[in-house]
Amino acid sequence: MCGHPAGVLLDAGRGAELLVVGSRGHGGFAGALLGSVSQHLVQHAACPVVVIRGSADAPPPASAT
Secondary structure, rough: OOOOOHHHHHHOOOOOOOOOEOOOOOOOOHHOOOOOHHHHHHHHHHOOOOEOOOOOOOOOHHHHH
């Protein structure tokens, strides 16, 4: 799938009972805020959205390298 991440996730989650996404924290106050994609999903998804925040100290997942 190609496109803006929020739109792709909304399309992929159509008909889902729950949408779970991750959010990479940046620490401090900035880490307390949702990213733009997470914010868009929370506002526009047709189902409940759970945003899982990672630790700012945690290494990135292997697929991100």
